[in-house]
Each structure stands twice: as structure tokens, then as C-alpha cells.
Amino acid sequence: MSLARRKLLQLVGLLGVPTVFLLIFFFGPLLIMLVYSFLTPGLYGGVDWIFSHLNYGRILGWADTRYEKFDPVYIAIFLRSLKLAALTVLASLAVCYPAAFWISRMRPGMRDFAIFLVTLPFFVSLIVRLFAWVLILRPTGFLNQGLMGLGLTGGPIEFLYTDFAVILGMTYVFIPFMFLPLYGSIEKLDMAQIEASSDLGATRFQTFRKVILPATLPGIVGGSIITFIPALGNFIVPSVLGGAKVLMIGNLIEQQFLSARNWPFGSALAMLVMSAVLVLLIAQFRLAKKEAQS
């Protein structure tokens, strides 16, 4: 057997099983979901294999026949999810940016330990971390006990089951997602440039805006995108901390699959989430390419 032939066989041996597995069980399901989003829901759950674009029409506004009614509520829920995810990104930035800056100025040994401490909660069960916030935010929880103990409020405030609780919860669970990309670009900051800027008479704010911010922009964009994506489609956080009042697109999709049993409509909603993610990623890709060129 020739060497080239043997190499080829080795390569096929390494790639074969994983490639076939992913083609069938990763890309296969996504493809079937796409097909389902163009089918007609059956009367009793299931689907009828009849082409229909009304699943999308129901969301975007062109269906008004039979039971496939257009209802602006779906697009409203989608926009609401975009808003909550965007607010989560902003909150994460506010929480993580100064902390990343602080940690980047530590002694090397301390620094590594601090980064370890930030990433450790990522390995703690999501449901455990959310449960902790239920304990804090509920009417008899620690936050209300503290506020009442200080005499700041007379009665308990309802923190749980609000937008605030959902944004807080998502910010909390996605901290490592935002922190690590931010830290990566803050660490590379050139201290000489910052000093030069202040030596030349720039105020602290000017230095931040003109020197620090542009230099750390890649980290800000990267962290924002990988926080935004899981926040947008999230349904665990809103269903634990948001109760029934805070409905996000993720909850709506879950309902279509587990209670309403309208799989084609649920698939169309999922495609909506996926296209939003795709748009984001393409935008980032373009941005990164432009940056590499300049």
C-alpha cells in the first residue's frame, strides 16, 4: 500500500464516524425542522404533509384564514425577547467590564486565581444558581428581609416574576461568557498608550473614550454576541424567575411543542430565532474581516 493511500485511509478512519454522526443527528434534525416549519399542523397534534407558508404568516402578518390567524402578539413577544436579551448584554457589560479591568491589573498569581474564581460558577449547575436567586428575590427572601430590616420599605416588594428578575438571572448565569472575551482584550491593553494619553493632557474620560474603549472593542463585541445568543432563546431563566408574566420567545416555542402541540408553528418560531442569530454572526464576521483588512 502506498503512503498516500495509507494516509487517506487513516484520515477517513478519523473523520468517518464523527462526520456521519453529525450529518445525521445534527444537520438532519435542523433540516427536518426547516421542512416542518412549512407544513400544516394536524388536527390532533401531528402534522399533515401539505405545504403551507401560513406558519410564518401567522407571525409576520399575512395569515387570516381558518385557525391560522395572524396575531401581532407573536412579533411583540419576539421584540420583547430581543429587548430583554439586549438589556442583559448591557447589564453584563456594566458588571464585567470594571471587574475585568481590576483583575487585569493584579499580580500574575492572583490574576490567574481570580480568573479561575470567575469561571468556576460556570460549572455549577444552572438550575442551582437560579434556585439561589429564587431564595434571594422572593417576597420573604433575603433581599426583602434586608430592605425591610433597614426600614427602606414597609412591606415586601415583588422582585420575583418580573423583567428585572429575568435580566438579573440571565446576567448572573452568563457572567463567564461576557467576562472572558472582555478580559482577553483588556489584558492586551498597552499601558504606555494610556499613560501617553494622560501625559498629553487628556482627562480620564477622554482617555477611556479615545484609547481604552476602541482597543477593547473586539472583546466588547465578542462578549456581547455570545451573551446575546443564549439570552435570546432562553426559556429556563424566564420560567424559573419570570413566572407566567414574563413570556419570552423560548417559552412560546416550548408551549408549541409541549402543550399546544403545534409543531410546524413552533418550528417557524425557532427558525425566527435562528435567523436572528445568523444575522448577528454574519454581521460580526463582516466586522472582523473589515478590522483585519485595516
Added chain:
Amino acid sequence: MILRRLLSLYGLLFFVFVYAPILLVVIYSFNANTLNMMIWDGFTLDWYRQLFGMETSLTQSATFVDSTDQLWGAVRTSLIVALSTSVFSTVCGTALALAVARYRFRLARFYRTLMMVPMIMPDIVLGIALLIFFITIGMNLSMLTIIIGQSTFLISYVFVTVSARLAEVDTSVEEASADLGATPAQTFRKVTLPGIAPGILGGWLLAFIISMDDLVITYFIAGTGNTTLPIHIWGLLRRGIKPEINAIATLMLLFTLVIAAAGLYFRSRRQK
């Protein structure tokens, strides 16, 4: 100077924000108060004794009905799933990483990009897509479907971890081994594998932890009768907030910390 102090204060508050919630759960898992779990009423191990089926002074109403048996069933399911998934994903992820790093072929760059897709796919989308797929091809939802479903994205995590390690390993040693007459199999076993072993181990641990914790994808493809630990706790949360959850959460915390510490230990050994 003031700015620096403010920054330090902010940094300390940041760590309080990160750890205080988790710490509260641990502390209150030892709270003896059965009526109001938020008010400290002395130390007890009763919540833990209850989980292990030991005698306690707890009343019926303080605990979830039947939850202990279900809990250990869920732990068993989670462990079986996590072990199978992590081993399968590690084999597949490592094979892909090796192929992309050590062979020259046209699709190598394509594979690198492709392996990012499962990691950025919103989990709810993958969850329902898998559900539709399994139902359409007539596969009953079982532990096997959970294992397959989780592997689709965990392979990527292993791929990334092992690839990072492969990039660090010096290829000249492998070339030297081949020049000195070792067969490719020998070179692989004696040179390449020991070199990337920490990466493989790290990827396996990562896959194991993520699998143990996966809620969304498992939720859609578990079917009835295959409750994993996160799904069990989620169910408990829907039934009500009881101190028992504190104790379960603390034990899970301990478990993940041990695994994370093990991972770290192996990483520090590699650097020596």
C-alpha cells in the same frame, strides 16, 4: 488614587455578586427551621439525612412526597448518560481534532468552522429539532436519544479543547519518532497520545460536567421515565420551594467542585 480604590471596591462587590447566592444555598441547607426556610433556627443535618433515607425529625409536610427515590433514580440516569455521552464525544471530538491538525486536506478549514456551529446554536432550537427528528424517524425517546442529542454539541467542546492542546504540542518530536523507524501506530501511541492526553482528559471532564448539567436539550428529548438530575430539580421547583432543594444543590455543588479541582490538578501537573 480614588479611582483605583473605587475599582477595587467594585471588584470585591463583583465577587460578592458571583458567590453570595451560591453560599446562601449552602449555609441554609443546614437550617433547622422547617416552617420558614429563610429564618435561621439552628444547625441541622436533617435535610441531608432525609436525602440518604436516614431517620429525621422532619414532619411529612416539610418535605416533598416520594422525592428521595426519584432523586436517586435521576442521579443514576444522569450518571449513565453523562458517562456514555462524554466518552463517545471524547472519542469523536479527539478523532476530528487529530484529523484537522495532523493531516493536510482540503476540507480542514471547513471542519474548523463547522465545529463552531453546534456551540453557538441556541439550545432550544437544537432541542426541538432533535425532538422532531426522533419522532419523525420513529425512534422512541429514551436514554439513548438523550445520549445522541447531547453528543451533537459536546463533540464540539471536546474538539476545541483537544485542538488547543494539539496546537501546543511540538510536531518535530513526532517527525523524529517516524524518522527513527517507529510505525505510525507506535508514534501515535508513544508520542502523540501522551502529548495530548491532558487535552483529552480536560475535554472529557468538560463534556461530563456539561452533560450532567444539561437541562434544555434533555428536557425535550428525554420522554417520560428518563428524568435526569437537573430535570428532577426543575420539577421540584415547580412543586414548591422546600429546604430539601438546598441540600441537593449543595451536594451537586460539592460534586462539580471535586471534578473541577481534579481537572485543575491535571492541568497543573501537565505544566511541570
